[in-house]
Amino acid sequence: MPRIQTTKRQASAGFGLVELLLAMALGLMLCGVVVQALLGEGRNAQQFSRLVRERNHQRRALALIRTDLEGATEVVNEAAPLPVSCGVAGRQVVLQLKRDGTVISYSVGAPPSGIWRGQVLMRCGPAYGLEGRIDPSSASLSRVVVDGLASDPSSWAGCGRLPGATALNGSTGLPFSACLDPASQLVAMRLEQSFTDGGGPVQRVRSEVVAGVG
Structure with a gap:
C-alpha cells in the first residue's frame, strides 16, 4: 500500500509591515x-543657575551699601534729597549718607548705557581703593x-518690620527701597530684580537687610 507523506509548512517568523x-x-x-x-531639566538648571547668580549680585550690592552705612556719620533725612555731585540723569535718589564731609548717594532709574539690563541702582561717592577702603x-x-x-x-509695606521707621524719599514702590529709624539710625533696605530665561515665566529675586550707621 503506497505511503502518503504530508508536510507542514512552517510559518515564516518576523514582523509584518503594520507591526x-x-x-x-x-x-x-x-x-x-x-x-x-x-x-525641561536643562531649562530648570539654567533658571536655577541664573537665580543663584542674581542672588549673589544682590548680596554683594547690599554688602557694599552696608559698608557705606557703617562708615557714615549720618543718614540724610530731609524733605528733598541733597544735590548729587555726580548727577542723577533722571534717576530717583533713594538713600544718602554723610561721610567725611562728602555725601554718598544711591539712586534708581535708567542705565547710563545700553550694556546694562533694565533699571539700575547707582552709587555716587568716593571710590574704594584696592585695600577695600574708601x-x-x-x-x-x-x-x-x-x-x-x-x-x-x-x-514694600512695613519697612522690613523695623519699628519706628519711615520710608526715605518715597521709595517703597521702587525696586530699591530704604526706610530709616531716626532714633537708632538703623536703615532697612529692600532690593528686587526680575528676569526671564528662554521665554519662560518672569522670575523675581528679592533681598532685605537692616544695617546701621557707625
Missing part, C-alpha cells in the same frame, strides 16, 4: 518624551551697583 510601523511610531513617541524631559582724596564717581531691577516691583 513595524507601530513599533517605529512608539519608538518616536518615546524619544520625544525623553527629549522633552531633557530639555579713598577720601578721590573725587566722587558714579558707578552701577547692580542692574536688572524689577520694572514693576511689589510695594
Whole structure:
C-alpha cells in the first residue's frame, strides 16, 4: 500500500509591515518624551543657575551699601534729597549718607548705557581703593551697583518690620527701597530684580537687610 507523506509548512517568523510601523511610531513617541524631559531639566538648571547668580549680585550690592552705612556719620533725612555731585540723569535718589564731609548717594532709574539690563541702582561717592577702603582724596564717581531691577516691583509695606521707621524719599514702590529709624539710625533696605530665561515665566529675586550707621 503506497505511503502518503504530508508536510507542514512552517510559518515564516518576523514582523509584518503594520507591526513595524507601530513599533517605529512608539519608538518616536518615546524619544520625544525623553527629549522633552531633557530639555525641561536643562531649562530648570539654567533658571536655577541664573537665580543663584542674581542672588549673589544682590548680596554683594547690599554688602557694599552696608559698608557705606557703617562708615557714615549720618543718614540724610530731609524733605528733598541733597544735590548729587555726580548727577542723577533722571534717576530717583533713594538713600544718602554723610561721610567725611562728602555725601554718598544711591539712586534708581535708567542705565547710563545700553550694556546694562533694565533699571539700575547707582552709587555716587568716593571710590574704594584696592585695600577695600574708601579713598577720601578721590573725587566722587558714579558707578552701577547692580542692574536688572524689577520694572514693576511689589510695594514694600512695613519697612522690613523695623519699628519706628519711615520710608526715605518715597521709595517703597521702587525696586530699591530704604526706610530709616531716626532714633537708632538703623536703615532697612529692600532690593528686587526680575528676569526671564528662554521665554519662560518672569522670575523675581528679592533681598532685605537692616544695617546701621557707625
